[in-house]
Amino acid sequence: GAVVSQHPSWVICKSGTSVKIECRSLDFQATTMFWYRQFPKQSLMLMATSNEGSKATYEQGVEKDKFLINHASLTLSTLTVTSAHPEDSSFYICSARDSVTYEQYFGPGTRLTVT
Amino acid sequence: GDSVTQMEGPVTLSEEAFLTINCTYTATGYPSLFWYVQYPGEGLQLLLKATKADDKGSNKGFEATYRKETTSFHLEKGSVQVSDSAVYFCALSDPNTGGFKTIFGAGTRLFVKA
Numbered sequence: 001g002a003v004v005s006q007h008p009s010w011v012i013c014k015s016g017t018s019v020k021i022e023c024r025s026l027d028f029q030a031t032t033m034f035w036y037r038q039f040p041k042q043s044l045m046l047m048a049t050s051n052e053g054s055k056a057t058y059e060q061g062v063e064k065d066k067f068l069i070n071h072a073s074l075t076l077s078t079l080t081v082t083s084a085h086p087e088d089s090s091f092y093i094c095s096a097r098d099s100v101t102y103e104q105y106f107g108p109g110t111r112l113t114v115t
Numbered sequence: 116g117d118s119v120t121q122m123e124g125p126v127t128l129s130e131e132a133f134l135t136i137n138c139t140y141t142a143t144g145y146p147s148l149f150w151y152v153q154y155p156g157e158g159l160q161l162l163l164k165a166t167k168a169d170d171k172g173s174n175k176g177f178e179a180t181y182r183k184e185t186t187s188f189h190l191e192k193g194s195v196q197v198s199d200s201a202v203y204f205c206a207l208s209d210p211n212t213g214g215f216k217t218i219f220g221a222g223t224r225l226f227v228k229a
Contacts (some may be wrong), residue, residue, distance in 0.1 A: 032215070034216055034217070036219075041222075041224070042221070042222070043204065043219045043220060043221045043222045044204070044219045045219075046216055046218070049216055093158065095159075095217070097215060102215065104208070104215070105161075106151075106160075106161075107158060108158035109158050
């Protein structure tokens with residue numbers, strides 16, 4: 001079946017630094033990818049919709065200057081958490097929508113810890 | 116806007132018990148409905164889905180029926196196993212709003228005791 005990978009699977013960074021998370025669709029093309037955030041024991045909150053070759057669409061309340069999204073190719077989207085703070089610590093999950101079948105597949109998630 | 120409401124957990128059952136996790140939704144269009152499962156320490160996996168009214172999705176002994184009249188998509192399993200312990204998320208994807216983005220319920224944690 002279709003696979004979505006995320007890298008890194010976990011990262012620890014110091015407050016004030018930036019962290020980049022990659023999301024790749026391994027065996028299909030994805031015009032659209034989605035970034036979610038999941039707090040411990042809570043649901044997934046959609047942060048933004050990433051469209052290949054154009055600007056991302058952010059959900060209300062999500063700071064686009066803090067969470068930079070780049071969808072440069074049909075198989076890769078990146079989320080950069082800029083000037084990270086401890087409150088940004090969370091589990092970040094991406095999903096990719098197959099451009100042909102419109103099925104959506106989820107990555108395994110990236111756990112970010114900001115110290 | 117679109118939303119999903121599912122029963123709060125945790126739900127604790129003994130092995131071989133019957134499982135029901137309630138889910139209702141609000142949507143402006145005709146969404147597709149999903150159940151996802153997240154096992155401890157793992158990512159989300161699609162468990163089953165239904166794309167139109169009266170469709171029944173089923174997988175691994177789980178099933179759910181798309182009920183438009185009650186805007187519900189309750190998850191059921193006749194006999195749970197310890198390995199079913201996980202968090203279950205009900206979700207919808209509405210092509211009429213937001214370009215197929217998926218909206219999730221809060222999740223229901225299931226514990227199955229041997």
